[in-house]
Amino acid sequence: MRLFYFFVFILLFLSSCNLASNNNSQTNSREEQEEISQNIFSDSMTEFTVNVIYETGAEPYTGNIGITANDTWDITKRSYEELFSTHTGRTITVPNSLTDMTEIPDQGKSTWSSEELLSLGESLSTALISNNKVTVNIILLEGKYNGSNSILGVHFTGSHFAFVFKDIVESVGGDGVTQRYVEQGTIVHEIGHLIGLVNNGVPMSTNHEDSTHPKHTSNDEGVMYWAVESSDNILTSISDIIVGNQLQLFGAQSLADGQAYHP
Template sequence: MGKTLLGSFVTICFLLTASCSGGSSGSDSSFPYSTAKNYFKSTATISMEIYYETGSEPFTGATAGGMNYWDILEDNLTAIFQYRSTPPTITVPKTLAEMTSIPAQGKTEWTGIDIVNLHKQYHGQLPSSRDSRFYLYFLDGNYSTGSGPETGVIGVSLSGTPIIAIFKDVVRSSGMNPNGVVPRYVEQSTLVHEMGHALGFVNNGVPMVTAHQDTAHGAHSTNTDCVMYWMNEGASDLSQFLQNYISSGDTVMWGPEVLQDAQGYSE
């Protein structure tokens, strides 16, 4: 099928530097302290700023079992930082009232530069050495490399930045019912996947303890049961992956190799 429906790790060229950032985080001065070293060794807090276009609101609310959907992201962040001698305080907004609505932008395609420019217009507080921040944008339309829409890409993590974008049109199309259970899990699993890239996985700032990078697909894991696997066979693979979590109630989606990397790098 070619394109993953789980997410995409994107190397972008910044207009302000006229050069490409790639590999590990923190290569641009506009995004201070956005490094795996800071996340796993020193920062005291990790918080999310969440922005959404009107009409492209993130899913909120609870599962039939009473679990808040945003607990999935929070539980995975807690799991990945459990090896810190003093784990950071993690703050994940879980209601629309805690998130920020921005006007509909009227765009059908978003390049990496477009997303960075949007961020510069709306973001709140900058990260500091003690307070790491990630900026999550929920957008209408599709991701584009500049040569047309990538209709199979649900989310992107912009290399060198703490910026993640989720494309709601693709999320809604991931299940037979656009407001059903499957798209809600798709949205959260994509957030976990993209946060994985932003934090430094796989071999993207956090060194590997054992070789598990799918080098043919960049910063992804070879473990098909890990959220960081490059699911290049489309919606059927993603749906099968998520069924395990929907049915079991388990929320931690990292494979043991990624957790081992986190443990080996944490202080």
């Protein structure tokens, strides 16, 4: 049952971000995105911090993943530790308790437009660069994106914040482990867009972008994959992630891109 739920999740979230990214019409967003990526991957940066902001009622999952000793947020932390493993001396800081995150009041919204999200993100998010520290912002909200029942998360090209829609995470269902993987997978994926993976600011070492679903990988190895038709391959991939209690969710080519980029 768990595998089935996770399979559904992958379809939802992979199809969602592509829709979302296509909705962004900011004319300078590509240049802004490339600048964000250059700043984030600069070797002068010694800390990469994930700032977590959540609306009351949209608290992220915390605590252990099932019966393992691993913490839920180890998934995001290990994924980015591996991605930046050649950025010598860089510390990856990810909060793992609600007390280390920022709570905002219930916004009372059942649906969000792109403009509303951009405005909220600008008002809430921490600056991208402070001294030698990079901070990216992940914002968990109640309500839907443009009324969609399937979009789990969104990042707007050229911004240093990204959103997760808790109601949609919960609608996927499944047990506690599945829910944690749904939420953390969405977070790792959206931050992946934010930092520029898969031809979104970070150069590709080899071409692995899905031409029909830009900014997503054409293979099923990792969390930046988009595929609605390759169900057999997706199921195999999901099985490995859960059975193996996988923490690092990126595929080899995305990892190679991040590890090779030293602008």
